[in-house]
Each structure stands twice: as C-alpha cells, then as structure tokens.
Amino acid sequence: MNRLTLYNTLTRKKETFEPLHPPFTGLYVCGPTVYGDAHLGHARPAITFDIVYRYLLFSGYKVRYVRNITDVGHLENDADEGEDKVEKKARLEKLEPMELVHKYVESYHRNMEMLNVKTPSIEPFASGHIIEQIEMIKNIIERGFAYISNGSVYFDIDKYKKHYPYGKLSGRNTEDALTQTRELEGQNEKKSPNDFALWKKAAPEHIMRWTSPWSYGFPGWHIECSAMSRKYLGEVFDIHGGGMDLLFPHHECEIAQSVGSCGKEPVRYWMHNNMLTINGQKMGKSLNNFITLDALFTGTHPLLEKPYSPMTIRFYMLQGHYRNPLDFSNSALQDAEKALAKLGNAFAILQEMKWEKPDAIHDESEKRLTGFEQECTDAMNDDFNTPRVIAAMFNVTGIVNDFRNKGFKNGVSEKTFDSFKKNFIAFFTDVLGLKREITDANGDKRINEMIAAFTNAREKAKQEKDYKLADSLRNILLQFGELKDTPTGPVFKLRIN
C-alpha cells in the first residue's frame, strides 16, 4: 500500500498521514472573507486543498471537507479595533451586509466552479454559528483563559502560557512580539497587547450584532474557525489548511482557543500553501496589482496581455509545488497555456484510442506505461507533488502520439494499455481536476450545421485553389475554436469559456 506523506507545519517535517479514524478523515480549510470579488490569491488555497481533497478521495478515504465562509468578525486591522470588513464594504456598496455576503459568495462559487474546484462537503458561515461560538467562549472563560473587559471578551495569553505553549505553530514567542508591537489605540481593554478578542461589544452604529452573556456584539475573527471545525469535525481532527499568511495570528489563535476550551490539540496535520507574486512583486492592495479572477478570465486588467482561461490558471498553479512561492506573469501563463494544450491534446487522443494487437511488444514503451501509475502515486504521496505528476504525464505523451501517428506496430500489451489509459485519464481529470476547454460541438444541432457550412465552404475553396478565401474562412473558424486539417478531413472543435 502506498503511503501518503505530507508536510506538517507544526513539526516542520514531512510525516506519514495516518487519519484518526480511517477510512474517515476530516479536512478543514480557511475559506474567504466575503467582502469583494475573489482574486488570484483566493485561487491558490482553493486549488491546493482541492488537490488534497481529490487525492484523499482518490486514495479511498471517506473525506469530510469543511471550508468556511467568514462573513462577520474580520476587522479592518488586527488590533481588534477598526471596522468589520463586511459591514464597511456593505455601506460603501449601499447594501445590507447579508446582501453583500450573498453577492460575493455567489461570485466566489462561480469562480471556483470555473476553476473546477470541487465543492466542499460543508461550507459553514460564521454568522450562522454565533451560538456555537458563544458556547466555546463560555468554555474558555470557565477554564480561566479569557476575561471580560467592558463587555468584550479577550483571550488571556499570559495565563494560557503558564499551562500550554503558545506560538509553537508559527515559531515565535510573545516576548519578541511584545517588543515589536506598536502602540495601538484602544488597547486599554486588554491586559496585554498579545491578547486577542473572542467577543467584541458593538458600537451603537454597528449593524451586525447579536445578543450574548457579555454584550450586544459580535464574535472575534479567529473563533469561528475553532467553533465550526469542532462542530463538524470534532475536538481533534486530521488536517487543517490555509494560506501561509494565516499562520500567525489566525491559526495560532485557533490552537489557543481549542486547547483553552477543552485542553486538546485540535489539529494533527497543519498544511499551508505559499503566497503569490505578480511580476516578482508582492500582490498588495497598495500596489494595485490584485487581479480578480473575473478580470483574469476576461483579460480586462491592465497588467494582462490577454485573457487566461480557468484551466490555464489551474494548470499553472499545479506546475509549481504548493509550498513554494509562485510568480504570475504574462509569459509564464502563456507558456502554461501552450503546455496544457499539448497535454490536453494527448489526453483527448488517448480517450478515443482503442488498443490494437501490435506486431511486436515495444519493451521500452511497455516499461514506461506500466510504471506510469506508480510514478504518479509516488509523486502525489510525496506531499502532493503535482509538478512531478505533470512531468510524468508529459513523459508519456510521446508514446501516445506515436500510437496515434504510427499505429500500434510497436505497441504494448492490452493489459498495459488499458490500465495506463485508465490511470492517465484518472490523474488528469479526477486527481489534478483538469479538463479540456475545447470540445466537440455536439450539443447544438444548429451550431453544428453552421460549423459544417463553414468547413465545407473552406474545403471547396481549397479544391478550387482559392486559398485567399480558404484562409479567410479558416480565420473566422479560429475565432471560435480549434481547426485541424487531418488526413480524413478537417476537424473543428468549439472552444468553451
């Protein structure tokens, strides 16, 4: 049996994955705070953990995948002061907070679907779990790790540190943080600047607020993940994922909250994806280089030379390892676009290919196709190494193309071919979640007729050696898809997206 290993941020080592209750396993990933359109930065963790989810399923696990939506409590800055992000944006857009949340959740879902990111098993909203959050805060207070101050509740880091280690995930100690922390206004409610809010008393103008034992208010930013992961995955669960930027303070606080409320370490394997840069530069609001996914797909951002399809983005991200930084540039994306087209071409050929009895078995091909599955699973088992899976796939495209071009004269055995075909298709579609964006136009009869009219007209022009007309007809067709002249006649495939 192949063993999956993954890099655990908690131990800074690759570890063998052993779920608590096999074959069941729980995966929790920090989803977006929905106050704007999803951008490239949201795509990376979504795709990274989509791969984790897909591969766990592929490996036979029964996975419960929880990815939350944060729609309350995430403040404009992390000093536990400032405005709620959702509420501020709602005011700017003149919408009810719930209306704004709905709008951006829809947009997020649409983008994720385009990227072929599978829907999680559960997608809980922070605002839908206020009661669970209040209960958890009560637990923390009962166990003495939080205090009430002016209607707000804060986590008591100093007290917690007397019993449990704080900072073990992010590898930092609070003494350093203390000396580095700036003086921030409104921190007088806290005993120590390291303390963080579990519950905030709402100002009178605050719309999003709920009743609680302490005040009419709202939950702090970190507590929703602790409360919801516990509710759906239990006090201790297998994998928690998110972006590296969430390591501190968000995930560190999650651990403190869970341990503070029940004494148990909540997460067995912490996984973090690395960040993105654009043209070698950090993606930041002040730099105005945040590219929304919609802008990317339509090519409307000034930094973009052209639109890039969702599959190009997905493929590009999978060409790099999730724990390394990834730089976005026009040339890199255009390279990826071409590479994916090539791989997709081999995939399409293979999909339609049937085994034929070869004159002779070609040992080298036989060997490589037989080893293909192992290469792919070895790569995936090694901390979800998608770049190596992709390399393994490119390594066999030559063989596939050879079969197509030269037939099976130097072929492989039926058993080898069938199992290879099955595996290639499985890794392409199920594990990597790729799909071709070019398709046979077999859905709409009228469109097929129109395409046939164009291709037939071009063939006629070619026969009459009216190449000028033939080329202009081809140019028209190329605007809508892919046209290939094959020995058996032209084949047109419509582009979707």
Add this chain to the structure above:
RNA sequence: GGUCCUGUGGCCGAGGGGCUAGGCAGAGGUCUGCAAAACCUUGUACGGCGGUUCGAAUCCGCCCGGGACCUCCA
C-alpha cells in the same frame, strides 16, 4: 530588528550526496497549397567562497541576492 522560506540552463519550474525531471522559448526535421497547428530530434544548470566526503547542485559554515510573516491581504 525578530521568525521562517528561498537562489537550478534564455525563461518558468521539479529533484535533493554518485542514477534523463518536465514545460516554454531556441536550433534541426516530418507533415502541409502556404502558414499555423500537431508531431519528432536536440544544447546550455545547479548564487559566491570555504568545509565534510572516495564523490556535493544535493550536507555544514560564512557571504551575497530574492521573498513571506510580525500591520489589511489567501
């Protein structure tokens, strides 16, 4: 300043003490009305200086460069 990551051929990116990564571009070729596409063949490499070792791109030290978090960001 603190904590951590990283430096691979023209470019992007895996690997990680001796065993071909892969892609894009470049060069040559097949096909073709031409072109494109597709396909085939093919260089160039591990930031610098020391050390460990029979052997280092891979381990260790120092130096130089890039980045992340510590402030809103996925």
